[in-house]
Amino acid sequence: MTNNILVFIEQRNGKVLPASFQLLYLAGQLAAKTGGQAQACVVGHNVGGLTATIASYGAKAVYVVDGADFALYRASAYAAALCAAIDKADPKAVLVPTSFMGRDLAARVAARKRAGLAVDCTDLTLQGADLIATKPMYAAKFSARFKLRGDRFQVATVRSNAYSAAAPQAGATAEVISVPMTLNDADKRLTVKDVAGTTSGVKDVTEADIVVSGGRSMKSADNFKIIYDLAKVLDGAVGASRAACDAGYQPHSRQVGLTGKVVTPKLYIACGIDGAIQHLAGMRGSKVIVAINTKKEAPIYKVATYGCVADLFTLVPLLTEEFKKALAH
Amino acid sequence: MRILVIAKQVPDSNAAIKVLPNGSGIDQAGLKLVLDPFDEFGVELAVQLREKRGDVSEIVAMTLGPEKAGEALRVALAMGADAGAHINDPSIAETKDEVFAAYVLSQAVKKDAKGFDLILAGKHNIDLDAGAVGPALAEFLNLPHVGAVQGLDIAADGKTFVARRRIEGAEEVVEGSLPVVLTIEKGLVEARYPSLPNLMKAKKKPVAVFSKSDLEIDGSFESAVEFVNIMEPPPRPTCKFIEGEPPQMAKELVRLLREEAKVI
Numbered sequence: 210m211t212n213n214i215l216v217f218i219e220q221r222n223g224k225v226l227p228a229s230f231q232l233l234y235l236a237g238q239l240a241a242k243t244g245g246q247a248q249a250c251v252v253g254h255n256v257g258g259l260t261a262t263i264a265s266y267g268a269k270a271v272y273v274v275d276g277a278d279f280a281l282y283r284a285s286a287y288a289a290a291l292c293a294a295i296d297k298a299d300p301k302a303v304l305v306p307t308s309f310m311g312r313d314l315a316a317r318v319a320a321r322k323r324a325g326l327a328v329d330c331t332d333l334t335l336q337g338a339d340l341i342a343t344k345p346m347y348a349a350k351f352s353a354r355f356k357l358r359g360d361r362f363q364v365a366t367v368r369s370n371a372y373s374a375a376a377p378q379a380g381a382t383a384e385v386i387s388v389p390m391t392l393n394d395a396d397k398r399l400t401v402k403d404v405a406g407t408t409s410g411v412k413d414v415t416e417a418d419i420v421v422s423g424g425r426s427m428k429s430a431d432n433f434k435i436i437y438d439l440a441k442v443l444d445g446a447v448g449a450s451r452a453a454c455d456a457g458y459q460p461h462s463r464q465v466g467l468t469g470k471v472v473t474p475k476l477y478i479a480c481g482i483d484g485a486i487q488h489l490a491g492m493r494g495s496k497v498i499v500a501i502n503t504k505k506e507a508p509i510y511k512v513a514t515y516g517c518v519a520d521l522f523t524l525v526p527l528l529t530e531e532f533k534k535a536l537a538h
Numbered sequence: 539m540r541i542l543v544i545a546k547q548v549p550d551s552n553a554a555i556k557v558l559p560n561g562s563g564i565d566q567a568g569l570k571l572v573l574d575p576f577d578e579f580g581v582e583l584a585v586q587l588r589e590k591r592g593d594v595s596e597i598v599a600m601t602l603g604p605e606k607a608g609e610a611l612r613v614a615l616a617m618g619a620d621a622g623a624h625i626n627d628p629s630i631a632e633t634k635d636e637v638f639a640a641y642v643l644s645q646a647v648k649k650d651a652k653g654f655d656l657i658l659a660g661k662h663n664i665d666l667d668a669g670a671v672g673p674a675l676a677e678f679l680n681l682p683h684v685g686a687v688q689g690l691d692i693a694a695d696g697k698t699f700v701a702r703r704r705i706e707g708a709e710e711v712v713e714g715s716l717p718v719v720l721t722i723e724k725g726l727v728e729a730r731y732p733s734l735p736n737l738m739k740a741k742k743k744p745v746a747v748f749s750k751s752d753l754e755i756d757g758s759f760e761s762a763v764e765f766v767n768i769m770e771p772p773p774r775p776t777c778k779f780i781e782g783e784p785p786q787m788a789k790e791l792v793r794l795l796r797e798e799a800k801v802i
Contacts, residue, residue: 282710284673285682309705312662313685316670319637320677325762326637328668331772346768347564348551348664354766355634361762398682399718402700403711413707419801443802461725467551468724476801493774497799499791500777513777515794517787527788535792535802 210362212245215272215300217291218263219310220253221282221404227418228306230266230374232367235333236304237267237375242335245301248272249383250294252287254280257385264383267375272298274388278397281404282310285396288317293388295322295362302340302363304333311366319364325357327365331494340365348467349490369473370418370496412446414465419445419476420495422465425452426481426502426521433458435522436480439529442536448472448492450482466491480521484509501525539591539696539716540652541584543619544643544659544671545599547610548574551664561767573610575729576660578617579722582729583690584658585618593696596620598654600646602639604631608745615740616732622745623650630750635763636666640674645753647679655696657719661686672721683719684712688726692716 214236219226229249236247249268251259253275260271274290291314295303303318305311307329319326327333327342331352334341338359346353357363414420421440423433433447440447449459451466465472467487477495482488484500484507492498493512500513501521510516517524549555549564550572556565573581581599588594599614600623601607611622625631625646633639647654657676662669669685676683688709689702696716703710704723732740780790795802 283712284676284685288677309686309703312669313673316637316640316668316673317677317683319670320640320674323759323762324637325635326668326670326674327763328636328666328670341766345667345771346665347549347555347667349667349771350551350555351557351564351768352771353768356764356766358762358764363762395680399684399712399714401710402713404705404708405711406708416706476795476799493771497795497801498774499795505779510777510779512774514775514799515791516777516779517791518779519784519787523784524788527784528791531788531792532802535796 210301211299212240212243213248213298213300214240214245215248215250215295215298215303216268217303217305217311217314218249218251218259219306219308220251220256220259223253223256223259225259225262226306226308227374228308228367228369231370231372232304232306233263233267234375235367235372239333239335246270248298248300250274250291250298252279252290260383260385262377264381265377265379267381268383270298270384270386272386272388274390276390278392281401283399283401284313284317285398286392287314288321289392289396290388290390291318292321293390297386297388302365305364305366307366307368315364315366322362322364324362324364327355327357330365330367331371333365333367349471368494370475414446414448414463414470414472417446418474419443420448420465420472420474421445421478421480422448422450422482423453423458423480424450424482425456427453427458430458435525435529439478439525439532442529442532450485450488479509479513480525482509483507484512539593539655540595541587541597542647542654542657543577543580543584543597543599543614544675545577545581545601545610545614546574546663547571547601547603547607548663548665557768557770561769563768571606571609573613574660574663576662576664576722576724578729579724579727580658580660581614581617581619582727583722586727587692588618598623598650600643601625602631602642604628607631611745612737612740613732615743616736617730621743623748624745625748625753627750633761634666634765635761636668636670637674638759638761638763640671641678641759642753642755643671643675644678645755646748649748649753653717655716657681657717659719659721661721661723669721672719676719679719681717681719682714683721685721686723687720688723690720690726
């Protein structure tokens with residue numbers, strides 16, 4: 210076993226999930242403590258063109274598994290591919306972004322390698338050879354620490370935006386290692402027939418760096434227009450509280466919270482949301498939280514970074530204009 | 539068609555959960571335990587499949603947990619499962635290593651002589667917030683799996699399926715043959731409440747109990763994960779309230795987000 214740390218670079222259609230680059234930074238930090246290096250594994254079809262970008266974010270070696278069988282994500286096929294890269298690279302640990310793909314893949318790879326697994330880590334540190342993983346527990350009400358034993362292979366999925374990516378270094382190079390891979394029939398048993406967008410052109414709350422959400426105080430579906438206007442200027446997604454979804458102002462696919470979607474964007478703007486426990490559990494992992502609420506005692510302010518005690522119907526359109534001006538420069 | 543559903547017992551997410559002062563775990567006193575709501579979707583789906591199709595011969599609910607986890611099995615039985623399997627061994631019952639748990643479950647599945655065509659589990663369990671049990675179980679049983687399923691059609695002949703799986707902002711449509719492991723996302727089914735008479739009848743349904751030695755657990759596969767401690771989530775920084783009239787407030791907020799927080 211080397212002291213290198215391998216990062217699974219998640220890509221769909223050649224578009225890399227930004228969290229992958231954040232993990233390259235983390236892998237570099239962790240590996241440096243034991244004289245190892247950050248390495249990357251990318252799986253897909255015609256993904257060789259991504260290696261320069263991956264190198265620019267700090268990978269010293271990139272293992273590429275390329276083939277028509279890998280054009281679309283399939284758990285077993287990708288697990289076989291990542292395991293082949295692991296066998297070749299012999300890393301101490303593999304880091305995977307927490308995403309639908311990452312959660313799915315990491316569990317299969319951990320089982321295949323009989324590795325220690327921690328899912329959705331918000332913090333990872335080394336204690337000797339052991340990896341100490343901090344992750345949510347009990348529906349995100351608490352944080353728990355787990356030790357992934359250093360004498361075993363380690364797999365961890367890490368939450369988006371828990372770490373920041375390093376600035377890309379143009380011209381940085383990495384050794385590119387092609388991993389030849391012929392799938393056995395068992396790993397080809399499923400076929401992905403279609404990948405259909407479900408959000409009709411508007412970003413989903415789980416894929417946006419910025420989420421603007423409205424609560425019950427929006428009072429109607431039509432009033433959400435000012436939320437959409439703000440989200441559009443910021444290239445963000447629109448979310449809503451359970452109360453707003455239950456009232457029919459927004460579809461449940463936009464619901465942020467324990468029973469909706471859990472999000473950890475760079476910026477979360479909560480408009481007219483008081484902050485029920487189940488909503489807070491779904492967004493308190495966001496990097497920066499802005500709360501706009503007329504009630505200064507609202508629980509949302511307990512998790513907010515910035516608070517504006519103001520009427521959202523006045524403030525949100527003003528904010529949209531200010532962002533337009535600021536982003537025009 | 540024989541269906542296996544995984545039915546874990548977890549603390550109720552609607553009840554107050556208290557962490558012990560030394561962080562060694564949660565306070566078990568008066569803790570309300572329930573069948574995991576995502577596993578419950580799996581049980582419900584199995585029962586609905588039987589109601590809609592003529593070919594579901596048996597639904598077995600399996601749990602890994604201490605003695606009291608039998609209550610979660612009973613709920614699954616009351617909802618419509620026919621038989622239970624309880625892996626109840628103090629040395630493994632409360633493992634927090636889902637990969638190990640999946641391995642133990644797979645050993646119990648292998649004890650079943652007739653085999654299962656469909657294995658259902660929750661997308662994740664609300665205690666460990668991980669979701670590794672289903673995919674890892676599939677791996678140990680050398681079966682394919684589809685995770686976070688929110689739509690499902692099984693062909694009339696019971697041989698093939700089409701599942702719709704949730705991903706970020708889209709849906710994957712996945713085809714394959716049974717047997718398969720599926721983990722169930724919220725929204726596919728609404729779980730029924732087991733009636734009191736059904737809860738009573740569930741007591742009479744058979745539950746097989748397994749210990750570690752019954753399952754030929756590979757000793758080299760000791761848990762690679764150790765629980766260290768549990769704590770309140772990391773505190774958020776104190777809220778900085780922005781003063782002034784709305785126009786100034788908007789200007790100042792945009793400035794702070796760009797210059798201080800650097801997120802725009």
